[in-house]
Amino acid sequence: MPLKIEYNDWAGRLDSSVSAVFETMLARSCSPTEKMGGIVQPVSAKILFSGAIDGEFVLYASRSVAQVTAEALLGQVAGADDPMIEDAMGELCNMIAGDWKSKLETEQATCAISSPMVSKIDGGAEGLTSGDGFHRFYSFEGNVFGVQMAL
Amino acid sequence: MRALIIDDSAVMRKVVERALRQSGIDFTEVLQASNGEEALEALRGDAANKLNLIVSDINMPVMDGLQFLETRRDQNLAPGVPVVMITTEGSEPFVLRAIAAGARGYICKPFTAEQVKERVIPLLGAA
Numbered sequence: 445m446p447l448k449i450e451y452n453d454w455a456g457r458l459d460s461s462v463s464a465v466f467e468t469m470l471a472r473s474c475s476p477t478e479k480m481g482g483i484v485q486p487v488s489a490k491i492l493f494s495g496a497i498d499g500e501f502v503l504y505a506s507r508s509v510a511q512v513t514a515e516a517l518l519g520q521v522a523g524a525d526d527p528m529i530e531d532a533m534g535e536l537c538n539m540i541a542g543d544w545k546s547k548l549e550t551e552q553a554t555c556a557i558s559s560p561m562v563s564k565i566d567g568g569a570e571g572l573t574s575g576d577g578f579h580r581f582y583s584f585e586g587n588v589f590g591v592q593m594a595l
Numbered sequence: 596m597r598a599l600i601i602d603d604s605a606v607m608r609k610v611v612e613r614a615l616r617q618s619g620i621d622f623t624e625v626l627q628a629s630n631g632e633e634a635l636e637a638l639r640g641d642a643a644n645k646l647n648l649i650v651s652d653i654n655m656p657v658m659d660g661l662q663f664l665e666t667r668r669d670q671n672l673a674p675g676v677p678v679v680m681i682t683t684e685g686s687e688p689f690v691l692r693a694i695a696a697g698a699r700g701y702i703c704k705p706f707t708a709e710q711v712k713e714r715v716i717p718l719l720g721a722a
């Protein structure tokens with residue numbers, strides 16, 4: 445039977461993983477924030493957990509924030525329509541979810557994670573996520589993005 | 596020196612290539628493949644004789660990094676070229692399976708250029 449994760453454990457591990465990925469891969473400090481404003485042209489990336497944990501991990505942001513994030517990861521400027529933006533969001537999602545998984549107890553950490561699935565949504569962020577699970581927001585240099593986990 | 600980077604993400608191929616070039620080793624050519632099957636095709640061709648290093652992700656479509664390692668071992672393709680895995684899969688079963696299939700190094704994402712340098716330089720010195 446899949447194991448359950450308590451919120452306090454989930455949030456603390458997630459904060460640590462987001463911080464580690466941003467500091468290591470983007471050389472940026474990133475910390476939790478209370479909320480995010482409207483999401484314009486959202487880009488979202490999703491990872492599925494299966495096995496010892498069943499659930500999903502979604503990273504989402506406005507396209508402008510995703511573009512800044514991709515540029516920080518790549519170390520070069522990306523055009524507004526550059527497919528590297530979606531690719532970078534997928535990889536960040538993958539790395540944060542993977543780092544979060546690595547902090548779990550041994551049995552839980554054996555769960556499998558899928559390759560990232562990335563989508564662009566026209567218009568607002570309605571329908572971006574299912575609404576289930578935990579939401580948490582993060583900010584680096586004034587750029588805010590969200591993480592949703594449903595376990 | 597010549598390297599082959601295997602990752603389905605073009606972003607990660609760029610990031611890994613940058614880390615390799617920051618290691619201080621003079622890589623004259625860095626080949627790329629987006630999955631294990633493409634990499635095996637490269638090893639069946641001229642690339643096998645030119646490579647000094649292979650760096651591979653694990654989670655990839657078509658053929659993942661572990662299947663790549665096992666097929667390469669079974670078909671004896673470029674057997675002397677060291678393979679370093681760079682992946683988010685850091686749990687023990689993945690590490691053990693990779694080492695059993697011939698991986699010489701294992702780096703978990705997120706990673707620093709310094710970690711790549713520390714793993715790669717000893718392998719190239721022994722190659």
